[in-house]
Amino acid sequence: MFKRTIPLLQRVSKPFYITTPIFYPNAAPHLGHLYSMLLCDVRNRWAKLSGNDSFFTTGTDEHGLKIQLAAEAKNVPPKQFVDSLALVFKDLAATCSIDYDRFIRTTDEDHVKAVEQVWNTLQEKGWIYEGEHEGWYAISDETFYPRTQIKQEEDGKWVSIESGSEVKLTKEKNYFFKLSEFREKLIQLLESNPQWIIPGQKYNELLNELKSQPLADLSVSRPSARLKWGIQVPGDDSQRIYVWIDALVNYLTSCKYPELNQYWSNATHLIGKDIIRFHCVYWPALLMAAEIPLPKQVVVHGHWLCEGSKMSKSKGNVVDPLQIINDYGVDPVRFFLCENSVLNGDNNFSVESLQRSRDQLVDKYSNLVMRCCGKKFNVERALKEYDTLNEHQFEDPILQQQLTNLKQSINSLYDKMNTDMVQLNTAAAIQEFWSVISDANQFIQDSEPWKREQLEKDLIILMGVETARVASILIQPVMPELSLKVLDRLNVVNRDLSHAKFGADKSYGKGINRAGDYPMTK
RNA sequence: AGAAUUAUAGCUUAAUGGUAAAGCAGUCCACUCAUAAUGGAUGGAUCAAAGUUCAAUUCUUUGUAGUUCUACCA
Secondary structure, three states: OOOOOOOHHHOOOOOEEEEEEEEOOOOOOOHHHHHHHHHHHHHHHHHHHOOOOEEEEEEEOOOOHHHHHHHHHHOOOHHHHHHHHHHHHHHHHHHOOOOOOEEEEOOOHHHHHHHHHHHHHHHHOOOEEEEEEEEEEEOOOOEEEOHHHEEEOOOOOEEEOOOOOEEEEEEEEEEEEOHHHHHHHHHHHHHHOOOOEEOHHHHHHHHHHHHHOOOOOEEOEEEOOOOOOOOEEOOEEEEEEOHHHHOOOHHHHOOOOOOOOHHHHHEEEEEEHHHHHHHHHHHHHHHHHHOOOOOOEEEEEOOEEEOOEOOOOOOOOOOOHHHHHHHHOHHHHHHHHHHOOOOOOOEEEOHHHHHHHHHHHHHHHHHHHHHHOOOOOOHHHHHHOHHHHHHOOOOOHHHHHHHHHHHHHHHHHHHHHHHHHOOOOHHHHHHHHHHHHHHHHHHHHHHOHHHOOHHHHHHHHHHHHHHHHHHHHHHOOOOHHHHHHHHHHOOOOOOOHHHOOOOOOOOOOOOOOOOOOOOOOO
């Protein structure tokens, strides 16, 4: 599916759909939110650069008791409240050059209709029934707490760990989804499709859990008396549809459910490792029950730690994404997160590492451009003499081999990066980018153009600028701004994939050999 | 507390039971096309203990530490 290499100029356009989780906007965006959006953005941009019909959604999950209570506390209507919260996430996306195709909100009108429709389908097929939900309820918080978030006091009372409020075992009437009916089906799904969840560790973890633990039915509504801010259960104004259907159906809404457009046939969900259960248990079960095709894949990423430890306010090590972008710039942050992305574990953030990553961009990438744009060279002339230069052979066989290897590296860069990009392995793709940049810098060093006659001088800097040009076209998904600056500095107009080969563009270079106008500075 | 998973050089990663690889940082050398940049050379590590094995980073057990989940907070 993603692994086939297709000839460059005969790209088959296959629909591709990638999603982040939709974020609960009761707290400020953190580095994890940015990371999810960024991976999807890069993957989406790569697909588009490759000529694919691609679609990327992110958004906000806006119903629920916490939002309701927070809005009441501010004496603001909930809708107005979430309108302002959604803007916070949209602003983060805009600041970070996240180019989503749809920002979906669970309060969107078409989403409410889709949720109602899914609910009706599940009910008609007999998967929903009335039952009683029992749980630990705190009257003063108006919240049910899971067993893991309560403790027993010395006087025997059970209280919430978070708020200290007393909780009591309480029952209420809810609608339930027959999730327990799907345990065997889910196990079969996983065993038949080991690639459905990647990385493999998360697949193993979930499979073991499904096999060793019972699966209980799932409450999918809440009483309207308690939760006013939610989608009403069709035909029953005493109940509101709960998050498991409300939020998860966003992926269908974005694909125009119930028709379901072409993107749903090739859907990948990117999620954090703390919400595997919702996307890999509840969601496929709901889809099976409604007889809707499943997404193609769920990709699970780890968390960003700070200096090896979990970020927390009490530790004082929370990284504010907007702050680091302000300090270091959008593209360096994008580049750093992608360069250090590891899907099968947690990722480590430190400002020292970010600074070093940024320095490298200046020293090796931006500087490669400036080495070739110096006043002693003439790129425009070199490109006019392209045919002559391209036939020239160096006397030194080692140098000639280096030139040949560099040409080959430039020409295979797309294929190498593509293999990694389609698997969301941005770190490996970036290593390929660095490899070709390093080869070019080394070639310039070894060939010493400053000591040569015009013809060979021109050939050497031609290799340099061609490397920078092609690498910049291909790094656009990761660093949209800096690649734009480099291509501008080189006076390159043709920035599409068909020009990402050695010698494919001879129209650039006019007037670029002058001092200053660095693409990036320290 | 239980389960899963992770632990390699100052930092970030790699290695299918067979001589632990790389980038950055450090040290030394060279160079000036370029932004105190660039290139080369170089020293450096498998969390701890035990076991299995001709041979263990890798397999097994135990311990320590990090992360997540423990199933309707999301």
